[in-house]
Amino acid sequence: MTTELLGLTPEELQTELSPLGEKPFRAKQIFSWLQRGMRFSEMSNLPLALREKLASLYVDQPVEILERHVSQMDGTVKLLYALRDQNCVEGVVMRYHYGVTLCLSTQVGCAMGCAFCASTLDGCVRSLTAAEMLGQVMCADRMLAESGERVSHIVLMGSGEPLQNYDNVVRFLRLVSHPEGKNIGLRHISLSTCGLPAQIRRLADEGLPVTLSLSLHAPNDRIRQRLMPVAKRYTIEETLDACRYYLKKIGRRIILEYALIDKVNADQAHALELARLLRGMQCHVNLIPLNTVRERNLFGVTEGQVTSFLNTLTAQHISATRRREMGDDIQGACGQLRQKHLKEQTT
Ligand code: SF4
Structure with missing residues (x-):
């Protein structure tokens, strides 16, 4: 190549x-x-x-924007990028008061099989190179230059499990924070993982101060195993132990992602169980009201359920917030835009 x-x-x-x-x-x-x-x-x-x-x-810029979908509500932009081998990946540009955050993909598809995620429907096609991850930043910045903006924050939260593409992701992190390059501070970057303990420890040993975000989504192993195949390989305790190691080495609190799913993990009892699990850990829980996934029999929750779950955690002294919904009118779940594009190509 x-x-x-x-x-x-x-x-x-x-x-x-x-x-x-x-x-x-x-x-x-x-x-x-x-x-x-x-x-x-x-x-x-x-x-x-x-x-x-x-x-x-040689190749200069390996990624191009194929489609742009702009939210009329808050200016969020959902992007579909074309790679040189006809594959495509998604990204999202979100505008906050502190800057512009780019959500980027690290693999084409994903092998991890989480029940609520459209990115994994066809498995993992391949991992992205560091240049392809950087290429997504370049494309977003070229687009943002039209309005005098630039990417200031990055979340590795698009399709793919970043820690399954470890070497390329670490190379990307070093390059995107290079003082003579984009120079985006590592403290402005979050890496989201479904929880691979050995790789979390390895990342901690790299000493790169990125925020680690764990997709937890359950207060116990039984529920987590129903939602995430990775939970059959590693228990929550093993995974949280690796997170505590990361915290000790890097000194940044861990973000725990928790998608609220009706009749699965969103009851008062689940909130209390979660609070017990996390007691004493320096972390923050990000509650995400799930978009209903009918094919998998997973249903979203009401506003009242979100508030009550949040209040229970807060009353138990667990730091938690509800994730702000961005670009509701354009996105749906991560991975859906690529799925739509693939379907259009085959019909
Ligand atoms: S949630 Fe993340 S790790 Fe799980 S299948 Fe989707 S992209 Fe992969």
Whole structure:
């Protein structure tokens, strides 16, 4: 496969380009252009012959925007990106008072099989390269430049299990926070995982201060096993132990995602059980009212149920909030846009 220069550090770029007989400063120039989302043809301070040579040997920007869906309610934009091999992934651009957050994908599809998630319906097609993850940031930034904005925060919460694509994700984190590149602070990045204990510990040992977000979704193993196949491999206790290790090493509280599902995990008793489970842990619970998934017999909850669950946790001194709904009129569950695109291609 042709090398994607966007996925290389300045030093690696220099090594890659040295057989072409280019001076070291060229690698710096090219790194800077690539990290601004530019194509070889736009690198105006390079000789034309070099631009043409690069274009014949390498890939510059490996991702393009295929579809944009803008919410009329709050300006949230749902994006469908095209990759070079005809695969596509989704992303969401969300506007907050503190900046613009990009939700990006780390794999095409996902192998983890969570019952409430459309991203996993066809399994995992393949993992994304670091350049493809960066490419999503470049595309979003090019779009945002039209309104004088830029991506300031990133959540790795689109399709895919980031820790199953460990090396590429870590490379991405180092590149996107590179001072001569996008320079997005690692403290502005969250990584969401369904809970792979060994990889959580490994990430903690990297010493990258990203926020770890665990998809918990249940107060006990029995309910979690019904919703998430990964729970058959690792108990909640093993997973939370790895989270505590992460907390100790990185010093950032853990975010626990909890989708409220009627008659499954949203009763008062579940809230109390969850509070007992989390007592003493430095964490924050993010409550997500589920969009009903009829195919799987999973139903959303009422406003009253959300408030009562939240109040119970708060009364038990567990930090919790309800996740703000963004772009309700355009998105539906994560993974649905890609599913729709795939269906349109086959009909
Ligand atoms: S919720 Fe995340 S880990 Fe689970 S299937 Fe969906 S993308 Fe994969």
